[in-house]
Amino acid sequence: NAGVTQTPKFRVLKTGQSMTLLCAQDMNHEYMYWYRQDPGMGLRLIHYSVGEGTTAKGEVPDGYNVSRLKKQNFLLGLESAAPSQTSVYFCASSLVYHTQYFGPGTRLTVL
């Protein structure tokens, strides 16, 4: 099993550009999450999903959109990137009782 994978690993954007981050899991987990982690800080929840076709806002949803068309995939979109969105983005998934499995992360720089 690959677990949780994220694409791409690194990306540099210019202000105003858009992009989509892809998260895929092969563990048949119902729940999936997108977090951002800024230097020296903890994990902040952006959006999450409790099942195929459902999404919900987390702590810091502004500037991001998500979609969960298939159970195994969770997409995070930035419509108009801003320098404040420079961060490391982690996807995670879980089955039950909250234990989360994280992907390797995407390092995004917005110039």
Next chain:
Amino acid sequence: GQQVMQIPQYQHVQEGEDFTTYCNSSTTLSNIQWYKQRPGGHPVFLIQLVKSGEVKKQKRLTFQFGEAKKNSSLHITATQTTDVGTYFCAGPYTGTASKLTFGTGTRLQVTL
């Protein structure tokens, strides 16, 4: 809103010394989880505690859940360079089973 704080933010120890990080929640938690993130890596689940006063051990790591289920601690005996990283505690959001609030993290540096 629910807050989970950890102290210290950072600790630097010499190999062989002990280390403890403390986690405090503003609300009662149904369970507490601990994760470790190596430098440049992603968080990895270590353990979950569910019962009031519960103590669990994993080799040199000892985890405790407070009697009031609002605090927890992680103690490492005789640290090794492989213990380097950031340790996060996390607890479920109040009123929902599907989200976690992560603590602020404690970064551990171990030198020879």
